[in-house]
Amino acid sequence: MSHHDIELLSHDCGDCPIRHRAVCARCDSDELSRLEQIKYYRSFQVGQTVVWSGDRMDFVASVVSGIATLTQTMEDGRRQMVGLLLPSDFVGRPGRSIAAYDVTATTDLVMCCFRKKPFEDLIARTPHVAQRLLEMTLDELDAAREWMLLLGRxxxxxxxxxxxxxxxxxxxxxxxxxxxxxxxxxxxxxxxxxxxxxxxxxxxxxxxxxxxxxxxxxxxxxxxxxxxxxxxxxxxxxxxxxxxxxxx
Amino acid sequence: MSHHDIELLSHDCGDCPIRHRAVCARCDSDELSRLEQIKYYRSFQVGQTVVWSGDRMDFVASVVSGIATLTQTMEDGRRQMVGLLLPSDFVGRPGRSIAAYDVTATTDLVMCCFRKKPFEDLIARTPHVAQRLLEMTLDELDAAREWMLLLGRxxxxxxxxxxxxxxxxxxxxxxxxxxxxxxxxxxxxxxxxxxxxxxxxxxxxxxxxxxxxxxxxxxxxxxxxxxxxxxxxxxxxxxxxxxxxxxx
DNA sequence: CGGCACATTGAAGGCCATCAACTATTGTGG
DNA sequence: CCACAATAGTTGATGGCCTTCAATGTGCCG
CATH class of the missing domain: 1.10.10.10 (Winged helix-like DNA-binding domain superfamily/Winged helix DNA-binding domain)
Incomplete structure (x- = not known):
């Protein structure tokens, strides 16, 4: 395996291990093929940074395998993790081009990426992606609130x-x-x-x-x-x- | 003003103070009239509980005026607020019938409620409500993550x-x-x-x-x-x- | 083997919780 | 109208939990 950041692995969505849980879970075959056209894979090694908070981020992605974290850092270096991304979890925000958090690979990591613009066009037209994304975001919000209880009390x-x-x-x-x-x-x-x-x-x-x-x-x-x-x-x-x- | 829990105030969505920020913000007039058909208002006094965590909640709602809080409570009474709902904020989760948090009015409160079932049918058919709800949920998730940094560090x-x-x-x-x-x-x-x-x-x-x-x-x-x-x-x-x- | 990253353990101190007393404000009933 | 209670907030004293600083231990890899 090469050490390039970007691996162009060819995968069929039908065989994808996260097919039934990721943002594409509800897609019919037509929607899926449209997603398939704009997707590409990227691999990261343990410890590599996917994006830095404040940097331009022109893609969104699903974690295919491995684990990534979202963290915030204060000026004096205090750090708080605010997201733990497992396979099938979604990274990035449609409608935002600047990353709000550091995204780091805590294990070797493979992500299924979509350039932001085509993805945004796609969710505007295919309701099943938008619906699934809403569902996943609501789940994340619940998890965040559970986490807040942990942190505060x-x-x-x-x-x-x-x-x-x-x-x-x-x-x-x-x-x-x-x-x-x-x-x-x-x-x-x-x-x-x-x-x-x-x-x-x-x-x-x-x-x-x-x-x-x-x-x-x-x-x-x-x-x-x-x-x-x-x-x-x-x-x-x-x-x-x-x-x-x-x-x- | 009476002291009934449920006030049937008649309001035109066109005059609504949160019309441009709430879940209905993106609706065209057709979608708005469909929302208008299933909405009703409820008022709560300071300190009143809107719903208890674990109770059945067969509506979703927007805060029209006043402030509400979401809180979690541990068995021994430790409490953590996990949401602060201001005018235009949304309460409740489509696809869930049991409240996950205590919702409390911390000021006098007016909410614009939609029975859950009709609302769910509606978001399945009108993309503008679903889109706006996704956007609002992503905003809430960002706020929750900011809050996590505060609580943790x-x-x-x-x-x-x-x-x-x-x-x-x-x-x-x-x-x-x-x-x-x-x-x-x-x-x-x-x-x-x-x-x-x-x-x-x-x-x-x-x-x-x-x-x-x-x-x-x-x-x-x-x-x-x-x-x-x-x-x-x-x-x-x-x-x-x-x-x-x-x-x- | 040495070097490095990660982890464990110890000692001391500070920040915040706990318990408690007191003050201020509001509302209620005699 | 005042006494009184109830609610909300302030302030003080003390202690404990967790942080900070420091030293030691452990496994891995060139």
Whole structure:
């Protein structure tokens, strides 16, 4: 594999792993072929920056594989993660040409990109893309509000437990399992990235991880591999309502 | 004026104060008349709850006048505000029948409501409502992410300064002025509500307000009326970039 | 092996929460 | 009309949680 920023991989949308969840999920074959005409793939390596906040961004994109983050930085360097982008998540805003956040690849990353102008024309004409985008944006807004509760009111221990529960759940759903009993997964974030997510310092993250290990709530193999012997017990520590909301 | 929860006020959409900013902003006259057929007004008094989190909510609505809040509450009573709804803002989520947050009137409030089912049918058929709703949701997501930075990384003093700046700005724009030099406005929130917005206790809010007063950054007349002699000086205290992002 | 990035652990201190007392304002009923 | 209670806000004292600064540990790769 070459080290070019831009890889021109040829993929058929029909085989795409995120076909049923991404912004194109609702498209009929006609709409899909129109999308297919304007799409191109880009790959990024761990740690690479996709765009800097304030820079021109003339595309929007879906994450195909890997994980990216959105972060804000204050003048004195304080950083807060404001988005965690998993496969099928959407980056960029139709109608805006300047990036509002730093977008960074925290793992190797492949994105399915659309130049902004053609994409905007397309959503104006194909309702299924616009509908799906609205749905996804509303989901993100809900996630952001959950995150606000975490940042504003949870203790360090609750924050760590919440993050582990979130990652465990999405990992389980990716493996087509339910988050129950014993689980294991690889953390896609460094301690510092976890701290940026949670509004903590990396030292506090490390201490709380050690504390959870001491208390038998988690086991660690290496730095990244986490084993959760009892998912319900971990959920108890998040401070969230036990009757996990059924919002339909 | 009666004290009924539900006021059947007759209003012509053409005269509506939020006509150009709300979810109906992009509607042509045909679409508007279809909206007009399914709308009704509801009024709430200060402190009244519009809906409780977890309750059935069979309408969506625009705030016509007054201010409402969205809050989340943890089992032990910790509360975090996750939305501040000003005139023209939208409440409720198409495709969801259960409220995810407590919605409360923090001032006397008038809302323009649409029963959910007809509204959903309508956005499926009139693209201008769906487009505007997407745009508004993206704006809310940006605001939520700004808010996350505040909650996760700002000091109490920066939080207070940020909140005052936000309110001052929106008050200025309501009066068709620019936020510059000397400003004055009424706080629409109690100290406790400010605390819930900022992820602080009401005592810390009170202390920081007193500190800002001591330092001459604000003057107070009564508890609620705030005078900002130098808006730029206050902005310095928010910790935000001075070159306030121009995101187009 | 040394160098580097990432992570853990320790010690000290500061910011904010907690608990508590007091003030100010408003509204109510005798 | 005043007494009184209720609500909202201020201020003080104390302590704890998390940050800060610092040293040490661990795995990986040239």
């Amino acid at each position: 949870k203790t360090a221990r609750e924050k760590i437990a919440s993050l582990l529960a979130i990652i465990a759940r999405r990992d389980a759903s990716l493996k087509l399992r339910t988050a129950k009993g014993a689980l294991a997964f690889d953390l896609p974030l460094t301690r510092e990235e976890m701290a940026d997510y949670l509004g903590l310092t990396l030292e506090t993250v490390s201490r709380q991880m050690s504390a959870l290990k001491r208390d038998g709530m988690i086991q660690l193999e290496g730095k990244r591999h986490v084993i959760i012997p009892d998912f319900d017990a971990l959920t108890e520590l998040t401070g969230d309502d036990s009757d996990g909301g059924f919002l339909v | 700002k000091t109490a003093r920066e939080k207070i300064a940020s909140l005052l700046a936000i309110i001052a700005r929106r008050d200025a724009s309501l009066k068709l002025r620019t936020a510059k030099g000397a400003l004055a406005f009424d706080l629409p929130l109690t100290r406790e509500e400010m605390a819930d917005y900022l992820g602080l206790t009401l005592e810390t809010v009170s202390r920081q307000m007193s500190a800002l007063k001591r330092d001459g950054m604000i003057q107070l007349e009564g508890k609620r009326h705030v005078i900002i002699p130098d808006f730029d000086a206050l902005t310095e205290l928010t910790g935000d970039d001075s070159d306030g992002g121009f995101l187009v």
